Amino acid sequence: MDKRAKKRFSSSKSLRNQDRPLSPDLKENFDNLTLLTEGCSDIVFRQFNFGNVLCGFIVYIEGIVKSEHIQAHALRPCLRDLMGI
Structure with missing residues (x-):
């Protein structure tokens, strides 16, 4: 394992071993979750952006x-x- 991979693994491991409340900063929450689930090929993140x-x-x-259910029952509504539709 190279140094960068070890650092990411170490950082991810330390995040897993502590309770972390959600941040009011959406990007920080996104970054923490992607770090925690790094290497989990079945975890899917879908972002929605405006501007x-x-x-x-x-x-x-x-x-x-x-x-298809995510699209129909979560994202579309x-x-x-x-949009006020």
């Missing part, structure tokens, strides 16, 4: 949740609410 701002993201386990 240059990260407005939200959803995390799910591929194979347990169908992506959120977009409708945001």
Whole structure:
């Protein structure tokens, strides 16, 4: 394992071993979750952006949740609410 990989693994391991409340900063939460799930090939992150701002993201386990259901029952209703439709 190279030095960069060891540092990422060490950082990820230390995050797993502590309780961390959610941050009010969405990007910080996204970064923490991606670090914690690094190497988990069945974890899927979907971001939704408007303009240059990260407005939200959803995390799910591929194979347990169908992506079509995420689209139909989570993302589409959120977009409708945001757009006032």
